Amino acid sequence: MKRTFLLLAAAMVLALPASAQTTTTAPAATQLSVGHRRAAEALLTATNSEQNITLNIDQMLAAQLAQNPSIKAVEPEMRSFFAKYMSWASLKEEMVQLYANAFTEKELQELTKFYQTPIGRKTIEQLPQITAASMEIGQRRVKEHLPELQQAIAEKMKK
Incomplete structure (x- = not known):
C-alpha cells in the first residue's frame, strides 16, 4: 500500500507542467x-x-x-x-x-x-493527451528493453 x-x-509530480518541475524544493515565499x-x-x-x-x-x-x-x-x-x-x-x-x-x-x-489565442487554447487542450501518450511510449520502450537492463544489472552484481 x-x-x-x-x-x-x-x-x-510527473504530471505537473514541465516548468513546475524545474525545482526540487518549494519556491521561496517572496513578497510579490x-x-x-x-x-x-x-x-x-x-x-x-x-x-x-x-x-x-x-x-x-x-x-x-x-x-x-x-x-x-x-x-x-x-x-x-x-x-x-x-x-x-x-x-x-x-x-x-x-x-x-x-x-x-x-x-x-x-x-x-x-x-x-486559438493555438494557445489548442495547446492546453492537446497537452494532456500528448503527455499521456508520451508517457505510454516511454513505458512501452522500457518494458520492451527491460531484459537488457536486467541482464546488465545481473552482470554488474556478479562482479
Missing part, C-alpha cells in the same frame, strides 16, 4: 507585487491549472485502480489524501510563487495572452 501511495505521488501575483494567477487560470490538477488526480487514481484492483477498498482514503495535499486549494499559493519566481510580470502577461 505504501508503494502505491509513493507511485501515485511520483506520478502526480500585486501586479506580479495577478499576472501569475491569470496565467494559471488561462492554462486551466485547477481543472488539470483535478483531472490528473482522477487519472492517476483510475490508472492505479486498474493496475491494482485490490486497492479499491482504500480509494476513499486515497482521494481524501490527494484532496488534502494535491488539490488546487492546497497547491495554488506555491504554484503562484513558482511561476512568479520563474517569469517576470511582463513574461507572465505575454504567456497568458498566448494561451488565450
Whole structure:
C-alpha cells in the first residue's frame, strides 16, 4: 500500500507542467507585487491549472485502480489524501510563487495572452493527451528493453 501511495505521488509530480518541475524544493515565499501575483494567477487560470490538477488526480487514481484492483477498498482514503495535499486549494499559493519566481510580470502577461489565442487554447487542450501518450511510449520502450537492463544489472552484481 505504501508503494502505491509513493507511485501515485511520483506520478502526480510527473504530471505537473514541465516548468513546475524545474525545482526540487518549494519556491521561496517572496513578497510579490500585486501586479506580479495577478499576472501569475491569470496565467494559471488561462492554462486551466485547477481543472488539470483535478483531472490528473482522477487519472492517476483510475490508472492505479486498474493496475491494482485490490486497492479499491482504500480509494476513499486515497482521494481524501490527494484532496488534502494535491488539490488546487492546497497547491495554488506555491504554484503562484513558482511561476512568479520563474517569469517576470511582463513574461507572465505575454504567456497568458498566448494561451488565450486559438493555438494557445489548442495547446492546453492537446497537452494532456500528448503527455499521456508520451508517457505510454516511454513505458512501452522500457518494458520492451527491460531484459537488457536486467541482464546488465545481473552482470554488474556478479562482479
